[in-house]
Amino acid sequence: MSKISKEIAVFIVFLALVILLGLFANASADMKTPVDMKTPVDTKVPVDTKTPFQGKKVAGFFIEFEEGTTELEVKDILENYNMTVNTIDYNSDIMPSRYYMILDRDKTIDIEELVDEENLTGPIKKGNNYIITVTEQAIQDKNFLAILEKNNLPVKKSVYCYIRLEDESENGSIPQKDAYQIANELEKNEKVLTASPDTRVNHLLIEFEEGTTEPEVKSILEKYNTTMNTIEYDSNLQPERYYLVVDADKRMDVRNELGKVENWTDPIYHDIKKGNHYIITVTEQAIEDKNFLAVLEKNDLQVKNSVLCRIILGNESKNWIWESDERRIENELKMNEKVLTLLSCGSTGST
Structure with a gap:
């Protein structure tokens, strides 16, 4: 057979295979279940609306109003939002009112050097202005107040209100998702500084001073009618905290000495005022440094280790429990001399 004849034969065989393959493919397609193109197909993953997270509700709202807002004005403002109010705890002591300033951007730049967490907190945007919190310590500092007066910076005091919603089941009134939307809308009101829902709190992390025993912890909690299931004593949920107890009048001197070495103090933790003393957190690295120990000896200080x-x-x-109940417990616990810090954590379930 000539070379040309062989090529023709190969081509014919190839063509036959292609035809057979096409016929097989069509037959397979005909065997498939026909698709109704008129019926829309939902390709989204179905949402289980019965899951615990989606079922969570809230009991009320914590709302902070600007200075001078009256109880009648609070009531009028709330009537504009989709909520059924049970009671209004006006000027509530559930959270202390705060001192603050409302400044425009230019003014915040002018006082930028004063923002140090000890006197002023960082600005939070509110409309075209910024809200800056003035700390309790700053309010008691005549020199600092003189600086504010010199710069014509008036300090105001907010009005704190707790809004309890109608709740027959005691499991919450409105869905948590809707509550956060309402809170966002509330904060757009010119008289509202902050707004947040009263959600569920699952547990507390409490730091007690060194040497506090488990029976003492239980006794302290029972004293403040803490509704609790269990106590996880000396928990390892957080790293150990090493700290110093410093007299209030010596605090800045000690702070300045400790600040000479970058890694002696922990920037995450701010000083905690307890009565006439301050709690200053120091690092584990510091307590192994001979120079640090010399500073302690010089100032007659001792390193302590908290009990979490x-x-x-x-x-x-x-x-x-509801956050509103937790906050009342927290306010009382913070007054106890053995309690250093307290942190609440929300629940992830509905039971």
Whole structure:
């Protein structure tokens, strides 16, 4: 067979295979279930609306109004939002009112050097202006107040209100998602500084001073009617905190000495005022430094190690309490001399 004849034969065989393959493909397609193109197909993953997270609700709102807002004005403002109010705790002591300033951008730049967490906190944008919190310490500092007066910076005091919603089941009134939307809308009101829902709190992390025993922890919590399930004593949920107890009048001197070495103090923790003393957190690296130990000896100070406890809140039927109840407990616990810090953590479930 000639070379040309062989090429023709190969081509014919190839063509036959292509035809057979095409016929097989069509037959396979005909065997498939026909698709109704008129019926829309939902390709989204279905949402389970019965999951605990989506079922969570809130009991009320914590709302901070600007200075001078009356109870009648508070009521009028709330009527513009989709909520059924049970009671209004006007000028509530559930959270202390704060001192603040409302400044435009130019003014915030002018006082930028004063923002140091000890006197002023960083600005938070509110409309075209900024809200700057003035600390309790600054309010008691005549020199600092003189600086504010010199710069014509008036200090105001907010009005704190707790809004309890109608709740027959005691499990919450409106869905948490809707509550956050309402809070965002509230903060757009010119008289509202901050707004947040009253959500569920699952547990507390409490730091007690060095040497506090488990029976003492239990006794302290019972004293303040803390609704709790269990106490996880000496918890390892957070790194150990090493600290110094410094007299208020010596605090800045000690601070200045410690500040000479970058890694002696922990920038995450701010000083905590307890009565006539301050709690200054120091690093583990510092307590192994001979120079640091020399500073302690010079100032007659000792390093202490806090005791961290995790308190599971609630009772036999639920493992949570409302944040409004937790805040009242927190306010009382912070007054106890053995309590250093307190942090609340929200619940991830509905029971």
